[in-house]
Amino acid sequence: MKTRTPRIAGSWYPDSAEEIMTLIGDGVAAAKKLEHPAAIVVPHAGYAYSGSIAAQAFAGLEAEDYDRVIVLAPSHRVAMRRSFSVEPAAGVKTPFGVVELSPGLHDELAALPGSRYVPEAHPWEHAIDIELPLIKRFLPNCQVGAAIVGVWDARNPADAKLLQAFGAAFGRMLNRRTLVVISTDFTHYGEDFGYVPFREDVAERLRALDAEMFAELAKNNGLAWSEALARTGATICGASALQLLLAGLPESARFERLAYGSSGDMTGDWSHVVGYTAAAVYADWGERAEPAPEAKKKTEAETGTALSDEAGAVLVGIARQRLEQAVGGAEEKAPVEMTAAVRQELQRRCGAFVTLTEQGELRGCIGMIVSEEPVEEVVREMAVAAALEDPRFPAVRAEELPGIEIEVSVLSEPQAIAGPEEIVIGRDGVILSKRGRRAVFLPQVAPEQGWNVPTMLTHLALKAGLRPNDWQEGAQFETFRAQIFHEK
Secondary structure, three states: OOEEOOOOEOOOEOOOHHHHHHHOHHHHHHOOOOOOOOEEEEOOOOHHHHHHHHHHHHOOOOHHHOOEEEEEEEOOOOOOEOOEEEOOOOEEEEOOEEEEEOHHHHHHHHOOOOEOOOHHHOOOOOOOOOOHHHHHHHOOOOEEEEEEEOEOOOOOHHHHHHHHHHHHHHHHHOOOOEEEEEEOOOEEEEHHHOEOOOOOOHHHHHHHHHHHHHHHHOOOOHHHHHHHHHHHOOOEOOHHHHHHHHHHOOOOOEEEEEEEEEHHHHHOOOOEEEEEEEEEEEOOHHHHOOOOHHHOOOOHHHHOOOOOHHHHHHHHHHHHHHHHHHOOOOOOOOOOOOOHHHHHHOOOEOOEEEEEEEOOEEEEEEEEOOOOOEHHHHHHHHHHHHHHOOOOOOOOOHHHHHHEEEEEEEEOOOEEEOOHHHOOOOOOEEEEEEOOEEEEEOOOHHHHHOOOHHHHHHHHHHHOOOOOOHHHOOOEEEEEOEEEEEOO
16 A cells, blocks of 8 residues: 655644644643544644644544544535545555555445545645544544545535435444544635625624534534525535535434634634634434345336336436536426336436537546436436536536537446456446556447457556556456447
């Protein structure tokens, strides 16, 4: 496993373990013993500003209570919509020792609904790395996984559906020995943040606003949380990471605020200030978990065999309609017409990709390998994502729409295979996983490029951020098949 040093080491926190403990010592001394929380909420500013606040959560934990830690943190530099990107597995150096980001946890997180790897979101993001020294200090023997979370809004029906699917799957992968760490600062106040809801008594009113927002969070209701954010405009950078936590929690979860402070307390500058909250969340993950998808009785339409050509044509029509609405600003039209039989087919729960081309050249391609949503909903979401969120391309412009061609690929459930010798070019889509990195090619990619299996796997390894020959040893492979429907 490769080892890296965070870019913020030596600036956002000292290089010395002893200096860190001195810097956060007041928070450690003030920490009370916590009764086995399922999650904690901690800030992610430099330790001089918020380290003592975060320490009041970390220092209250019993290290022997946990085997695994999952960090959910916001994306500060790269726009991501209705998705999260899992931090690649690696060893991360801290003054307290190396934190190993677990390949196993990476793969579990990457399989959750909403996962989409966005490589450019990770190198400069501080909101995960700032927590790792404290995790190593207070939970030294835990496996660690982490994800950068984009923007989610439970008021949006598509977001709400995907949050429900994420929450069910997230709850299933957690247990009493797993701690979720939500990395978030609270309200950012000032002209630089574009948020000045009041100009008098800033210290008191900021404190009151953050207390109000914590009370809204403690309702443990994702829709209420999104509505409160919209009503107040509160600039809480990890609001969507908190939204994912709410999606996974059982109704009985209980929130406790442990500490609060702000940068203004340190600097005296109340024209540019950030609030910091530490909190514990008590819950039994098992209460939220639902039967695993494979244990549910599924209809033939959900698992079924091939979709009909009529159903495929409807999916392409759905993708075109959403594309014109999202990119071209077209008014919302009546739903694409379909027969009752087709509607039943499109309730199938499976993954799907939407591919956009322009004059034969790729213009965007995004999808979900597996999904608990009906395939028609997946296609609606991925059509917009392919046009606006593929990091390889600028967003599709309205004037391009007449020249854009749409392809929809409906996927079978991936199956593990023994090795490359089982791959058939043109039939199989391939997922390659190694050292916490993962990449996928649809079945049509290799034939379009004229690749044989070794060439295809070399390109797939490079796509995953691995060395060209890394597929030859120690890699895991899954294959799937796809029905491909083209716009006519």
